Amino acid sequence: MLSIKNLSAEIDGKKILDGLELEIKAGEVHAIMGPNGAGKSTLSAVLAGRPEYVVTGGTVTYMGKNLLDMSPEDRACEGVFLAFQYPVEIPGVSTTNFLKTAVNQKRLYNGLEPMEATDFLKMMRQKMELVEMDKSLTGRSLNEGFSGGEKKRNEVFQMAMLEPNLAILDETDSGLDIDALRLVSNGVNKMRNTERSFVVITHYQRLLDYIIPDFVHVLYKGKIVKSGDKELAKELEVKGYDWIKNELEAAV
Amino acid sequence: MLAEIINSNFNRYASGAEKDLFFETRKQAFEAFETMGFPTQKNEEWKYTNIKGVTAGSFEMSDERPAHAKTIFEKSVLNEIKANQLIFVNGIFYPDLSILLEKDKSIVLTNLANARTEYSELFNRHFSKYAKTEEHSLNALNTALLNDGAFIYVPEGVKPEYPVIINHYIDSTHINVLVQPRNLMVIDKGAEITLIETYESIGFNASYTNVVSEIYVAENAHLEHYKVQQQAGESYHTNFTQMFQESNTSINQVTLTLDGKLVRNNLHFYMNGKNCNSLLYGLYIIEKQNTVDNHTRVDHAQPNCFSDEKYKGILKDQSTAIFNGKIIVHLDAQKTNAYQRNQNVLLSDEAVVNTKPQLEIFADDVKCTHGATIGQLDEEPMFYLRSRGIPENEARKMLLNAFADEIAERIKIPELVELLEKKIEEKL
Numbered sequence: 194m195l196s197i198k199n200l201s202a203e204i205d206g207k208k209i210l211d212g213l214e215l216e217i218k219a220g221e222v223h224a225i226m227g228p229n230g231a232g233k234s235t236l237s238a239v240l241a242g243r244p245e246y247v248v249t250g251g252t253v254t255y256m257g258k259n260l261l262d263m264s265p266e267d268r269a270c271e272g273v274f275l276a277f278q279y280p281v282e283i284p285g286v287s288t289t290n291f292l293k294t295a296v297n298q299k300r301l302y303n304g305l306e307p308m309e310a311t312d313f314l315k316m317m318r319q320k321m322e323l324v325e326m327d328k329s330l331t332g333r334s335l336n337e338g339f340s341g342g343e344k345k346r347n348e349v350f351q352m353a354m355l356e357p358n359l360a361i362l363d364e365t366d367s368g369l370d371i372d373a374l375r376l377v378s379n380g381v382n383k384m385r386n387t388e389r390s391f392v393v394i395t396h397y398q399r400l401l402d403y404i405i406p407d408f409v410h411v412l413y414k415g416k417i418v419k420s421g422d423k424e425l426a427k428e429l430e431v432k433g434y435d436w437i438k439n440e441l442e443a444a445v
Numbered sequence: 446m447l448a449e450i451i452n453s454n455f456n457r458y459a460s461g462a463e464k465d466l467f468f469e470t471r472k473q474a475f476e477a478f479e480t481m482g483f484p485t486q487k488n489e490e491w492k493y494t495n496i497k498g499v500t501a502g503s504f505e506m507s508d509e510r511p512a513h514a515k516t517i518f519e520k521s522v523l524n525e526i527k528a529n530q531l532i533f534v535n536g537i538f539y540p541d542l543s544i545l546l547e548k549d550k551s552i553v554l555t556n557l558a559n560a561r562t563e564y565s566e567l568f569n570r571h572f573s574k575y576a577k578t579e580e581h582s583l584n585a586l587n588t589a590l591l592n593d594g595a596f597i598y599v600p601e602g603v604k605p606e607y608p609v610i611i612n613h614y615i616d617s618t619h620i621n622v623l624v625q626p627r628n629l630m631v632i633d634k635g636a637e638i639t640l641i642e643t644y645e646s647i648g649f650n651a652s653y654t655n656v657v658s659e660i661y662v663a664e665n666a667h668l669e670h671y672k673v674q675q676q677a678g679e680s681y682h683t684n685f686t687q688m689f690q691e692s693n694t695s696i697n698q699v700t701l702t703l704d705g706k707l708v709r710n711n712l713h714f715y716m717n718g719k720n721c722n723s724l725l726y727g728l729y730i731i732e733k734q735n736t737v738d739n740h741t742r743v744d745h746a747q748p749n750c751f752s753d754e755k756y757k758g759i760l761k762d763q764s765t766a767i768f769n770g771k772i773i774v775h776l777d778a779q780k781t782n783a784y785q786r787n788q789n790v791l792l793s794d795e796a797v798v799n800t801k802p803q804l805e806i807f808a809d810d811v812k813c814t815h816g817a818t819i820g821q822l823d824e825e826p827m828f829y830l831r832s833r834g835i836p837e838n839e840a841r842k843m844l845l846n847a848f849a850d851e852i853a854e855r856i857k858i859p860e861l862v863e864l865l866e867k868k869i870e871e872k873l
Contacts, residue, residue, distance in 0.1 A: 241832050244824070269834035281829040285847025294843070295833040302834065334847075351833065 194219045194390045195260075195359055200251035201415070202239045209235040211415030212251070217359070220387040224401055224426060225394045227412035228434040233394045234278060236412070237363040240392075241275035242268050255359065269295075270302035274357035276348040278364040283335040288347070291335050292317070292354055299355060320353040324380040342373035349380040360384075361392045366400040378403030398430035411437055447500050447653070448483065450623070454506055455589055466569065467561060474578045474588035481582035493767045493799040494709055494738045499681045504623035504653050506590070507535050511616045517647055518542055518612065522867070523673075526860045528608040528641070529554055535616050536592025536624045546607045553598035554609060557627055560596035567598055571631050575659045575715070576687040584685050587657040591627035594658075599636040601663075608639035608669075608858060613656075615676055618648030628658040632666045639669040641861065646676035656684040664691045664718065670698045671861060675868070677704045685711040692718025692747070699855050700756075702729040702737045703868045709738040716743075716750045716778075727756035728852040728865075730872050731764035731796075738767035745778040745808075754785040757852055759845055760796035761872070768800040772815070776807040785815040790822055790848055792841075845873055 195217040202210040209232045217223055227233050238246050240253065242265035253260040260268060283291075296316075297307040308316070317331065324346040336344050345365055352360055362381070366374055381391070381404050393404055401409070401423060409426045411419040411434075419425065419437055429436070455475050462468045483500045484491040514534045518524055530544040531554060538556035545554055553564060560568050578585040595611040613626050632638055640660075646652060654676065662668050668688075676682055682705050688696055702708050714723045729737040743752045758766045768787040789798045802815035822844050830840035849869055856862050 243828055264837070265828065265831040266834050266836050266840075269832055275832055277829065277832075281825045283826045283829065283844070283847060285850040286830075286843055291830070291833070291835075291843070294835055294839065295830075298836065298839070299834045355833065 194256060196254040198252045200239070200253060201249045202235060202246050203249055204235070204246050208249070209415055210239065213412075213416050215410070215417060217390050217392065219358075219390055221408065222385065222391040222393060222404065222406045224406035224409045225392060225412050226396070226398075226409060226426060226429060231412045232415045233412055234363055237275055237361045237392070237394055240273065240361055241265060266298070267302070269355070270299045272358035274352050274355055274360045276345075276352055276360065276362045276365050278367060280336050280344040280348055282337045282339070284337045286335045288331040288333060288335050289317070292351065295351075296354060316354065320350055323353050323383055324349045324376055326350050341368040342370065345369055345373065345377050346380070349377050353380065353384060358388065359390050359392070361394070363394050364396060365393075366395055366397065374400065375403060398426045401426045413437060413441070447502055447504060447623070450504060451478075451586065451590060458590065467572075470573050471589050474573070474585040475590075477578050478582050478585035478589055481585065484582055490740065490769070493765070494707070494736060496681070496683075496707065496709075498707060499653050502621060502651060502653065504621045504651070506592070506623050507620065508537070509619075510534070510537060511618065511647070513647070514539055514614060514616075515542055517614055517645075521612070521645065522860065522864045523610055523612065523641065523643055526608065526610065526858060528610045529605070530610050530612060531556070531595050532612045532614070533594065533626060534614045535622055536594065536613070536626050538593050547605050549603060549605070551600045552603060552605050553596065555596050556593050557591075557596045557629060558593045560629070564596070564598065567631060568596070568629070571659065571661050572629055573659070575661065575689040576657050576685055581685060581711070583655055583683050584657055587625045587627055587655050587685070591625045591657070594627040595630070596628075597630040597638075597640070599632050599638050601633040602635040603633070604637040608641060610641045610643065613642070613644045613654075614647055615644065615652045615654050615680065616647040617650035617652040617679075619650070621651040623653050623655075625655045628656070630658070630660045632660070632662045632668055634663045635665040636663070637667040639858070641671045641673065641858070643673040644676050644682060646678060646680050649678055651679035651681070652676065653681045654683070656682070658684070658686045660686065660688050662688065662690045662694045662696060665693045667694065668696045669857060670696060671856060671858070672698075672700045672710070673703070673861070673864070674701065674705060674708055674710075675703045678706070680705045681707045683709045686713065688714045688723070690714065690716050690718060690721045690723065693720045694718070695722035697724045697855065698726070699852065700725075700727040700739070701865060702727070702739070703865075703872075705735060705737070707736045709740070711740045711742075713742045714744065714752065716746050719747045719749050721747070721750040723750070723752040724855070725752070725754040726852050726855045728849055729756075729758045729766060730869065731758065731766060732761040732872060734763045736765045736767070740769045742771040742773065743783065745772065745774045745781045745783060748777060748779045748781070750778065751782045752784070755852070756787045757848060758787075758789045758798070759792065759848065759873070760789060760798065761792045763793070763795045765797045766799070768798070768817070769803065770801070770815070771803045771805065772813060774804075774806040774808050774811050774813065778808045779810045781808060781811040781813070783811070783813045787817040789819045790845065791819065792821075842873055845869065
């Protein structure tokens with residue numbers, strides 16, 4: 194599904210990613226952990242195509258295509274979804290209209306007719322149940338005045354509506370209380386299947402109690418320095434990142 | 446030169462006119478205009494707006510009654526609103542095309558020329574009493590050489606069932622025209638009305654439209670007022686609207702500037718009584734090398750009044766916007782609440798905004814804020830929309846619509862909102 198080779202990227206001339214390697218197969222859940230400033234959010238930004246990040250080297254192949262050549266909107270239409278760490282409030286754009294446009298743009302891209310209004314509303318209702326999102330939120334402006342938890346639920350709701358092949362969750366657990374965390378994780382778990390892959394970026398092991406990963410990677414100084422299974426996350430929780438840092442320095 | 450054309454037109458008018466009070470008012474106005482002349486950029490109020498295109502141009506005043514006025518009106522979107530419609534072409538009233546729906550015959554919906562004789566008492570009491578001619582040369586010019594315009598009187602406690610739309614068509618099919626519409630509206634005590642003033646162009650020659658509207662709002666009355674400027678092409682449009690509010694009145698005013706080579710709106714509110722509520726909202730969308738200049742002035746002359754102002758602009762190409770908003774809180778106007786904001790989105794590197802929010806406060810117990818922003822569309826919302834598969838162009842349109850929406854939602858007539866949305870779609 195996704196093959197990242199020797200990826201380097203910078204922002205404002207500052208190198209953040211430095212030779213990152215990652216292979217993700219269909220249906221897998223990969224957790225990416227690491228200390229602050231390791232490059233976790235940069236990785237998600239580069240995969241989603243955020244314009245201010247400059248890729249200086251390496252390749253990203255997604256379903257056989259060069260992902261880095263595509264505009265952000267084309268990536269989305271090809272099935273890449275980024276759940277934002279800080280979802281943006283957009284006053285004046287209603288959640289419903291926004292989603293209708295997004296869903297139909299993706300259909301248009303894939304040569305399908307726009308969805309009938311009734312089918313669309315039915316789909317909305319079903320997907321909202323997934324994260325137990327309040328119906329009143331969809332009539333309001335996108336994320337405007339939403340609580341932190343509502344915003345994150347809205348991200349997972351959008352993900353459910355757009356049915357991506359590859360979903361990247363950028364610190365979706367940040368700012369969530371335990372109930373919201375459970376709701377969001379349940380939503381994600383219900384979407385797991387053999388076709389769909391996830392990249393779960395998180396600072397803390399806590400989220401991985403709910404979304405059980407197949408692989409755990411530690412990102413440090415712009416590259417993956419250690420990979421393992423879910424036990425690695427638990428080990429990190431106990432020992433902290435210094436353990437990895439020390440191990441690396443000892444090796445040098 | 447326009448000044449000479451004006452001079453000879455006034456002399457022609459003066460030689461045939463009855464020498465009554467109306468004539469005296471106009472003569473004085475003409476003399477005031479002669480003294481002041483057209484505003485130049487040396488005048489602080491006109492620093493960023495150059496009307497050389499008007500003053501160096503050649504325009505004629507026309508008495509011709511264009512035959513195609515009917516077709517034009519029928520094509521207009523505002524025609525679809527169930528409303529009383531007053532139709533003027535080049536300042537000439539078309540009673541045969543106008544539509545009067547009100548059953549209550551105490552409501553006066555007519556033209557100014559008719560009101561001068563038929564409602565002379567009202568006319569003399571209010572005409573040229575609010576829009577000052579001694580400070581504003583274009584007001585003086587309008588008063589001296591006005592064509593015709595709407596006269597509306599809503600008697601005490603009356604609430605007309607339908608809005609009133611004042612349609613001014615400016616027809617430059619055959620010649621460059623100079624048209625000076627003059628509207629006078631008197632809303633008596635406790636009355637409530639919705640007024641729409643619209644300016645549309647016909648033909649491709651140049652036109653200069655110089656409007657004055659005076660609106661008197663008596664105690665406890667409420668006014669919804671929308672001004673829509675959509676004259677296109679080589680249209681120069683200057684407009685002076687003076688609201689005069691007595692106590693316990695409320696006004697919701699929206700100014701939409703959707704087209705025109707050069708548009709200057711002067712919108713002045715004078716709160717002459719306590720507990721007034723004045724809302725002023727504006728939206729301008731400018732393209733090419735066009736200029737839109739909004740000058741507003743809110744005079745808080747009495748205590749306990751509230752005003753809220755928000756003007757928003759979208760600028761394309763090499764266009765220029767000017768915003769100058771004055772709030773003047775007079776010495777007696779304690780407990781004033783006044784807010785003012787101007788926000789601009791630039792869609793091109795070559796567009797220019799000159800914005801100047803201004804507060805002059807002479808009272809000591811007041812709450813006032815003002816501010817202005819100029820910028821491009823934010824990148825964060827743009828990326829958010831694109832990351833959901835929405836193409837850049839579509840995303841930009843959504844965000845600009847959302848930007849405009851804050852003003853659109855102040856308009857209580859759905860057809861007018863639709864017209865606005867259609868215009869935005871066309872322009873963007």
